[in-house]
Amino acid sequence: MVQKMPHTHLEIGSVSPDVLVCGDPGRATQIAALLADAVLLAEWREYRSYQGHYQGRTVTVCSHGIGAPGAAIAFEELIAAGARTLIRVGSCGGILPVVRAGDIVIVTAAVDSTGYGRELVPPGYPAVADGPLTMALRRAVGEGPCHMGLILSRDLFYAGVVTPFTPDYEMMAQANVLAVDMECAALFLLGSLRGVRAGAILAVNNHVLSASESAATFQPQSAAAKAAEMAAIQAALDALVSDVYDT
Numbered sequence: 001m002v003q004k005m006p007h008t009h010l011e012i013g014s015v016s017p018d019v020l021v022c023g024d025p026g027r028a029t030q031i032a033a034l035l036a037d038a039v040l041l042a043e044w045r046e047y048r049s050y051q052g053h054y055q056g057r058t059v060t061v062c063s064h065g066i067g068a069p070g071a072a073i074a075f076e077e078l079i080a081a082g083a084r085t086l087i088r089v090g091s092c093g094g095i096l097p098v099v100r101a102g103d104i105v106i107v108t109a110a111v112d113s114t115g116y117g118r119e120l121v122p123p124g125y126p127a128v129a130d131g132p133l134t135m136a137l138r139r140a141v142g143e144g145p146c147h148m149g150l151i152l153s154r155d156l157f158y159a160g161v162v163t164p165f166t167p168d169y170e171m172m173a174q175a176n177v178l179a180v181d182m183e184c185a186a187l188f189l190l191g192s193l194r195g196v197r198a199g200a201i202l203a204v205n206n207h208v209l210s211a212s213e214s215a216a217t218f219q220p221q222s223a224a225a226k227a228a229e230m231a232a233i234q235a236a237l238d239a240l241v242s243d244v245y246d247t
Contacts, residue, residue: 008042008074008081014041018083018084025048028049031237032061068182068183072116087198092205095180096179102225104231105151107201108148109126127192130199133197139239144231149176152177
């Protein structure tokens with residue numbers, strides 16, 4: 001009997017070694033449209049997965065929803081079903097002033113400020129992307145506004161009260177942290193823990209120092225953000241078939 005994973009409903013052995021992951025199920029459909037012979041593998045909860053081919057290489061695409069714990073479930077089940085390389089194609093908010101909406105951020109490592117990370121690994125365990133995969137992403141972007149370096153991953157989106165655990169964006173900017181997201185740290189931690197390649201390329205859709213996250217200021221559908229999202233998707237696909245990735 002073929003075993004299905006409990007949350008993604010992916011069958012063991014059905015996932016290709018190369019996988020793109022994204023938060024939004026709609027973005028998974030958008031990526032699948034760029035693949036040849038794409039088919040829907042499974043859809044359950046926030047997890048929608050496809051498989052197809054890009055320049056002759058088999059690629060699986062899976063959405064992971066919002067936040068580290070739910071995303072980590074997708075990452076774990078994808079790895080159990082066959083994934084060996086996972087690239088997150090997502091979005092982020094800029095922290096450094098030079099990181100603007102419409103830019104691309106290629107993530108080398110994440111400052112882990114998630115409760116998930118505190119339960120998964122010992123204190124101080126680094127959340128680091130795979131080096132060759134990260135360089136392949138950088139080369140695939142080519143020209144255009146692109147930043148490469150550290151980001152912050154946290155659990156909170158809409159602000160609550162300030163606590164000892166609340167990240168300070170001004171301090172993060174002083175430490176040259178480029179941007180903030182919610183899932184990269186979980187992906188990188190699992191990549192190291194499970195022995196698979198993990199990387200991330202993010203489209204910047206707002207700037208959190210100039211306007212903190214709120215329903216009024218968050219504009220993920222702006223023309224600049226959507227253009228960066230498409231450029232990030234294309235770069236991730238190109239990185240999978242690049243010579244740098246294969247070295």
